[in-house]
Amino acid sequence: xxxxxxxxxFQVLKTGQSMTLQCxxxxxxxxxxxxxxxxxxxxxxxxxxxxxGTTDKGEVPNGYNVSRLNKREFSLRLESAAPSQTSVxxxxxxxxxxxxxxxxxxxxxxxxx
Amino acid sequence: RKEVxxxxxxxxxxxxxxxxxxxxxxxxxxxxxxxxxxxxRKEPKLLMSVYSSGNEDxxxxxxxxxxxxxxxxLIRDSKLSDSATYLCAVSLYSxxxxxxxxxxxxxxxxx
Numbered sequence: 512x513x514x515x516x517x518x519x520x521f522q523v524l525k526t527g528q529s530m531t532l533q534c535x536x537x538x539x540x541x542x543x544x545x546x547x548x549x550x551x552x553x554x555x556x557x558x559x560x561x562x563x564g565t566t567d568k569g570e571v572p573n574g575y576n577v578s579r580l581n582k583r584e585f586s587l588r589l590e591s592a593a594p595s596q597t598s599v600x601x602x603x604x605x606x607x608x609x610x611x612x613x614x615x616x617x618x619x620x621x622x623x624x
Numbered sequence: 625r626k627e628v629x630x631x632x633x634x635x636x637x638x639x640x641x642x643x644x645x646x647x648x649x650x651x652x653x654x655x656x657x658x659x660x661x662x663x664x665r666k667e668p669k670l671l672m673s674v675y676s677s678g679n680e681d682x683x684x685x686x687x688x689x690x691x692x693x694x695x696x697x698l699i700r701d702s703k704l705s706d707s708a709t710y711l712c713a714v715s716l717y718s719x720x721x722x723x724x725x726x727x728x729x730x731x732x733x734x735x
Contacts, residue, residue: 546725553727554711554725611673613668613723
């Protein structure tokens with residue numbers, strides 16, 4: 512029972528490096544999301560995809576890009592990592608609409624030095 | 625003003641106690657409400673959705689007060705395993721399913 516799978520679980524980057532965080536869900540959900548969680552800030556929405564083929568900015572999109580590769584996969588790319596992007600990143604998916612809430616992946620802990 | 629606000633706590637209560645915490649939201653057009661539980665260094669997990677009439681799931685009761693724009697969570701007969709951070713979450717139904725989370729309330733149950 513995989514649910515939402517995120518890779519990698521941990522990553523250390525140097526300032527200016529790029530990387531892609533991967534997310535895949537096996538629940539046939541339409542909507543997928545990327546959040547970051549910082550101490551005292553709660554979860555903040557970076558980007559979301561309401562359905563396959565669409566993506567939209569959330570609250571904190573600067574410095575990130577996303578790709579909804581297919582219904583299952585939604586990736587987050589950092590083109591030029593900065594120390595301010597040190598955070599825990601969570602991918603989530605939902606049935607569509609908000610009534611059922613989200614299912615989250617286990618997170619990626621990213622440190623940018 | 626934050627869109628969703630919670631008292632960060634920590635709430636430190638003895639096992640068996642009843643504890644309640646509130647969460648306020650700023651947008652009166654909000655349509656969907658949730659409580660999530662997050663254990664240390666883990667992902668949030670849906671605890672319960674909150675319905676207009678209030679709802680109960682075992683020892684947990686959630687209430688919605690639209691007039692005052694807050695939701696509440698009551699935990700009865702608290703267990704050590706209830707120690708976690710509780711995240712309030714709110715969504716505008718028409719806003720493409722985006723959920724806005726509060727910063728969370730830390731709860732610690734002591735023996």
